[in-house]
Amino acid sequence: MPGGAVVSPAGTGQPSSGSQGRGSIPKGKMKKHIAAPMTLIFPAVVLYLIFFIWPAAIGLYYSFTNYKGMPKYKTVGLKNYTTLLADHDFWAALLRTFEFIICSVPLNVCISLLAAILVTSRKAIGHTLARTLFFIPWLVSPIITGLIWRWMFGEGFGIVNQVIQSFGGHGLRWATDANLSFAVLVLAGVWAGMAFNMLLFITALKNVPESLYEAASLDGANAWQRFVNVTLPGIAPTMFMVVLLGTIGGIKEFAMVQALNGGGPGTSNRLVVQYIYETGFSNSRIGYASAASMILLVILVIVSLIQMWFNKRNGGK
Structure with a gap:
C-alpha cells in the first residue's frame, strides 16, 4: 500500500523478514566474532599480567618496605624515596645515563x-x-657485544692499541680513563642498535613517494635540498619512533655495560640500571632498589610523554 508498512504474505500486518535488521549481524554470529579474538588475546593478557603487572605491583609494594630478601621486614613508608632523593650515587648514575643517551x-x-x-x-x-x-650486530647478544668491544679496546691486549702502536703511537687507557671508557661505551651502543634502526629507516624511505622527488628535481632542487625537504619530512614519524626507542633503550641499558666495563673505572660510568642491580642484589637492599625502580619508571613515562608531545607539536601523527 502506498505510504504504508510492508505487510507479510500471511496478512498479519507484521513487517516482512526482509525488512528486519538489514545489514545487521545476528547475536549468535556477533558472539562468535567476539569470542575468536578474545580467545587469541587471552593468553597474551595472562602472560602480561604475570610477567609485567604482577612484578610491577610487587616492586611498588617493596618500595615502601625495608625488604632485604629475608622473611621478616617492615613497612617504612616514604623513607626509601626521601633517602633516594638525597643519594648522590643514584643521581650520578642517572646523570651518566642521560649523558649516554644524549651522545649515543x-x-x-x-x-x-x-x-x-x-x-x-x-x-x-x-x-x-x-x-x-x-x-x-643485531644478531649478537648485548653481553657478547660488550665482550667484543672490551677485547677490541683492552689496554694491554686490545687490537686497537696494537694498531696504534704499530704506527709508532702509544696505547690509550681505554679501561682506566673514565672519558675514554665512556666513549667506547657510546660506540658499542651505537654499533649494537644500528641494525634495527636501519631496517626501520629502509621501510620509511621506500614509503616516500617517488613523485615528490621527481617534482623537486623539476623545481631545480639538488640532492641535499631533496633530502631536507622531501626525505626528512617523509620519514619524520619513523625518526620519532627511533629516537623514542633509543632513549628508552638507553635508560634501560645494562647487560652490555656490565660486560664491557662494569660501569668502570670505579663507578664513573655506572648507569642507573646497574645502580639498581648492585643496590638490590649485591647490597641486598631490595626495598631501596625497588624505590629507585619506581622513580626510573616515572622518568621513563615523563620522557615518553615529552617526546610524544614534541612530535605532535611538530606535525607528527
Whole structure:
C-alpha cells in the first residue's frame, strides 16, 4: 500500500523478514566474532599480567618496605624515596645515563639513516651483502657485544692499541680513563642498535613517494635540498619512533655495560640500571632498589610523554 508498512504474505500486518535488521549481524554470529579474538588475546593478557603487572605491583609494594630478601621486614613508608632523593650515587648514575643517551641516540640515528640511504640507493652496488653486514650486530647478544668491544679496546691486549702502536703511537687507557671508557661505551651502543634502526629507516624511505622527488628535481632542487625537504619530512614519524626507542633503550641499558666495563673505572660510568642491580642484589637492599625502580619508571613515562608531545607539536601523527 502506498505510504504504508510492508505487510507479510500471511496478512498479519507484521513487517516482512526482509525488512528486519538489514545489514545487521545476528547475536549468535556477533558472539562468535567476539569470542575468536578474545580467545587469541587471552593468553597474551595472562602472560602480561604475570610477567609485567604482577612484578610491577610487587616492586611498588617493596618500595615502601625495608625488604632485604629475608622473611621478616617492615613497612617504612616514604623513607626509601626521601633517602633516594638525597643519594648522590643514584643521581650520578642517572646523570651518566642521560649523558649516554644524549651522545649515543643522535649518533645512532645519523649512522642508521646513512646506512639505510646507502643500501636503498639505486647507484649502490651489493645491496644484499651490505644489508647482511649491517644487520649482523643485531644478531649478537648485548653481553657478547660488550665482550667484543672490551677485547677490541683492552689496554694491554686490545687490537686497537696494537694498531696504534704499530704506527709508532702509544696505547690509550681505554679501561682506566673514565672519558675514554665512556666513549667506547657510546660506540658499542651505537654499533649494537644500528641494525634495527636501519631496517626501520629502509621501510620509511621506500614509503616516500617517488613523485615528490621527481617534482623537486623539476623545481631545480639538488640532492641535499631533496633530502631536507622531501626525505626528512617523509620519514619524520619513523625518526620519532627511533629516537623514542633509543632513549628508552638507553635508560634501560645494562647487560652490555656490565660486560664491557662494569660501569668502570670505579663507578664513573655506572648507569642507573646497574645502580639498581648492585643496590638490590649485591647490597641486598631490595626495598631501596625497588624505590629507585619506581622513580626510573616515572622518568621513563615523563620522557615518553615529552617526546610524544614534541612530535605532535611538530606535525607528527
